[in-house]
Amino acid sequence: MAAIRPETPTARTLVLDAPELGSTVAGQHIDIRLTAEDGYTAQRSYSLASATGARPVEVTVERFEDGEVSPYLVEDVGIGDPLEIRGPIGGWFVWRREQEEPVQLVAGGSGIVPLMGMIRTHAAVGSTAPFRLLYGVQDPDRRYYRDELVRLVGPGLRVDVRYSRRAPDGLPVGRIGAAELATLALSPEQQPTIYVCGPTGFVEAIADGLLRLGHAPERIRTERFGPTG
Amino acid sequence: MAVFSPGFRGRRRSTNPALPPGQYEEHGFPVLSAGITPRIREDDWRFSLTTTSGESREWSWADMMALGPETISTDIHCVTSWSKFGTSWRGVSVDKFLDSVGADAPYVMAGCYGGYSTNLPMEDLRGGKAWVAFEFDGEPLRPEHGGPARLLVPHLYFWKSAKWVNSLTLMEHDRAGFWESLGYHMHGDPWLEERYR
Structure with missing residues (x-):
């Protein structure tokens, strides 16, 4: 260590x-x-x-x-x-620098971790692939990598955060749903590769929402954690 | 030689000898899959078996039920290190599908709705050790757990129990399935900790 x-x-x-x-x-x-x-x-x-x-x-x-x-x-x-x-x-839920297509990342809670590895790689190699991150978290205190994500935002990376239990002043409280996926995420026409990581319920809901918007199933990669009971 | 972790005692949540090495007991039912969850209606479901000579046989949902389902009580072991004891399933033994075709081969590739695949030696599928399962805990198998039907090969790590299974293809030579081609073990015996290659 x-x-x-x-x-x-x-x-x-x-x-x-x-x-x-x-x-x-x-x-x-x-x-x-x-x-x-x-x-x-x-x-x-x-x-x-x-x-x-x-x-x-x-x-x-x-x-x-x-x-x-x-x-x-x-x-x-x-x-x-x-x-x-x-x-x-693991060699499936990965982003490689040779990938040139747009990339949509969707994180729930600590599901941000592998996606942060992709964002850091994207920045380190100067990739021109457009990156977007949609990050769902319970409250502001539970955000990971806050300062670094703020610093990395630019023409190649857009970051949107949604708070499900308590939001900073002036921001709404709510989960990432169909409206957020339709307005904040890359559209099916842009043919992004999509990485979704989070608790099982989160990943299921997001993946279903993406399919309903018309994203191709073969472009959606998921990683889940936690029991479903 | 083991690296000791200073101060680590562990919770010892289970001293059950049924727990393979490196596993812990889980009471929920975690979900692991690589992509989206396919939604297949029983009416649309088909299951096929293809021999090494290319002959194929197909079953509908009703055809499968006619083969005679049985109740299975078993422990399951996931490579991500959780195990779950005493799970209850209903399914049709893979023996019944194989016997009705009368074909044999040393290896089998299981294929699935959604494109997943996994390879297994025939000897792990024969002799009442593997099923096509469609019920869990007395309820229809939920889509995120592989419903309407998944392979159930509980003596191997659970990625071999392919969700949304729709085909078995017999093979003369072993070939890597989805996770196997990404570094996971060709066999996957939890008692030997055959996790990765």
């Missing part, structure tokens, strides 16, 4: 020195395995927040109330501690 950055009261970014880790692509994940002194182990997958090829690599971990691994990663582990990691894993 090379460094730690708090993101929100319940999430922090872990900066990992991992010289043996193979080359990474934005959107991939790594597995982190914890081992207790008696040999008991627990492992989870975490999306990379860092750009393609960037070293050290970064993951942002949200503390889940009933979690086993995330509380340790958000509250206990310290700089200099060893972590057993494996990866990178």
